[in-house]
Amino acid sequence: MSxxxxxISAAARNKVQAQLGLATSLADTLIDSMxxxxxxxxxxxxxxxxxxxxxxxxxxxxxxxxxxxxxxAHQAQPHAEIALTYGRHLASIASAAQVELTRVTExxxxxxxxxxxxxxxxxxxxxxxxxESTLSLMKSALDNVSVSLAQLARNSKIAVETMEHNxxxxxxxxxxxxxxxxxxxxxxx
Numbered sequence: 001m002s003x004x005x006x007x008i009s010a011a012a013r014n015k016v017q018a019q020l021g022l023a024t025s026l027a028d029t030l031i032d033s034m035x036x037x038x039x040x041x042x043x044x045x046x047x048x049x050x051x052x053x054x055x056x057x058x059x060x061x062x063x064x065x066x067x068x069x070x071x072x073a074h075q076a077q078p079h080a081e082i083a084l085t086y087g088r089h090l091a092s093i094a095s096a097a098q099v100e101l102t103r104v105t106e107x108x109x110x111x112x113x114x115x116x117x118x119x120x121x122x123x124x125x126x127x128x129x130x131x132e133s134t135l136s137l138m139k140s141a142l143d144n145v146s147v148s149l150a151q152l153a154r155n156s157k158i159a160v161e162t163m164e165h166n167x168x169x170x171x172x173x174x175x176x177x178x179x180x181x182x183x184x185x186x187x188x189x
Contacts, residue, residue: 011119015112022108026101033097040093044086051078091167098160102153109149116142 055075062068117139124135 011115014115018108018112018115022104025104025108029097029100029104033093036093037090040086040089044082047082048079051082088167091164095160095164098156102156106149106153109146113142113146 055071055078058071059068059075062071120135120138120142124132127135
């Protein structure tokens with residue numbers, strides 16, 4: 001296959017196939033994440049409804065106003081726990097999706113870069129004398145793009161790690177408070 005036109009056509013076909021593979025991988029990851037989010041939303045709605053019904057039933061069994069108000073004051077606690085759990089799971093789903101999307105994209109960029117380098121090398125072999133500087137410039141530009149994409153991936157990873165750390169830090173006082181209330185509630189019963 002020494003015909004440059006045929007090689008470029010094959011390279012274009014391979015590139016389109018690679019792009020379709022990338023699109024499919026990204027779509028699969030996004031659909032999987034959306035399924036997890038829908039399941040999380042359904043579970044959170046179910047838990048909230050069950051908690052509300054149980055709380056309402058407890059309120060209806062109150063024997064006097066003091067007991068009624070005491071039970072009412074404790075109604076918010078289970079809903080806060082549901083909200084905290086929901087937030088943690090949502091952050092986990094988003095983080096996992098971002099990690100997978102980054103991995104798929106990095107793999108595709110690496111394969112594409114290698115393919116382009118091979119194509120440039122083949123063009124260099126077939127090109128007339130004196131075009132080496134142009135090919136060198138193209139390789140240099142490709143290297144710069146690769147370095148930029150690697151830096152973007154590192155920054156993205158740092159952002160996700162920071163988000164996870166911030167979620168844990170923000171939830172820590174509430175989690176400790178929830179555990180404290182649970183222990184107190186367990187000793188009163």
